[in-house]
Amino acid sequence: MSSPDLSPYYFDLLAQFLRKESGIILKPETSYSVRFKLQPLARGWGFEGLNDLVEHIHRRRHNPEVVAALLNALTIKETSFFRDTKPFDVLRQRILPDLAAQRGTPDLKLWSAACSTGQEAVTLAILLQQVLPREHADRSVVVGTDVSEEALSRARKAVYSKLEVERGLSPELLRRFFEPVAGGYRASPALRRLIRYQSLNLVDTDFPMSQFDVVMCRNVLIYFDDKGKRGALDNIYRRMASDGYLFTGAGEDPQRLDSRFLRVLVDGLQCFRKAPG
Structure with missing residues (x-):
């Protein structure tokens, strides 16, 4: 059975993919946040673990829908009206x-x-x-x-x-x-x-x-x-x-x-x- 966690190898694979597609950098200290944001996507796509999810993303990296789903999961940021007034x-x-x-x-x-x-x-x-x-x-x-x-x-x-x-x-x-x-x-x-x-x-x-x-x-x-x-x-x-x-x-x-x-x-x-x- 696949581990539900995200291994360093797959974190690096994900980071390389995201950098190529968007220019965004995933730093190792963000791994907890990345795991948290990816878990709903993994569940929605029926994967038991995040390693399987990243493997799937890597295999289908030329599919625009896959790229869009990943960016949606990782890039929606905190915001509010008149933030920092x-x-x-x-x-x-x-x-x-x-x-x-x-x-x-x-x-x-x-x-x-x-x-x-x-x-x-x-x-x-x-x-x-x-x-x-x-x-x-x-x-x-x-x-x-x-x-x-x-x-x-x-x-x-x-x-x-x-x-x-x-x-x-x-x-x-x-x-x-x-x-x-x-x-x-x-x-x-x-x-x-x-x-x-x-x-x-x-x-x-x-x-x-x-x-x-x-x-x-x-x-x-x-x-x-x-x-x-x-x-x-x-x-x-x-x-x-x-x-x-x-x-x-x-x-x-x-x-x-x-x-x-x-x-x-x-x-x-x-x-x-x-x-x-």
Whole structure:
């Protein structure tokens, strides 16, 4: 009978496969989390052990459905509305008004990279509704991208449980921007019209949209090795407006890996812009 555990050999095989398919790095210290995330997939596919599951994935590694199932299992990340509130305060109070004032037609484009189930993208849409005149907010766009089709499916439905909306949304925001539905609350039509979701790996180059005024890529680069980080940052750089802003996680430093980014402080918050020249 197969062991229910995941042996070092099969962990390494899985890590090699995931790195090739997505650029994401599985570190040995994440093995417990990986086991936990893979167990439902193993049960759903009828495997007694994780070694058998990984062997199956390896044999069918060219099957897009197998790849998608693995990415869905391993990459859906923790998220919430207005998570780590400071970046959104700075966007609302300084950056979005400044960008709008610099534009002849202040229609803004915002990108939520690795958007998971959509809370960050919805948060950005709320900010656009709060900051811009209605006609400009309605012509602006938020693009949410992720490698997980399962997460994107949930994001497109825009339905969140009572627990999820209570994490980050005030009663006033909930009343203004959401409507009660079976299973929780759904983002309003005005918000949903602003958001487009698209499957995308940050290290892929096939992404048609560009000239984003704000890019949110927080706590994402930590999952790549330096080569993957440089590839992702190059894609972000080429898709940022010349006066755009990049937000990353507190421990992520694009400037260390790509000198084309310049670290700036806005109201004490670190973010990044394109360096002059």
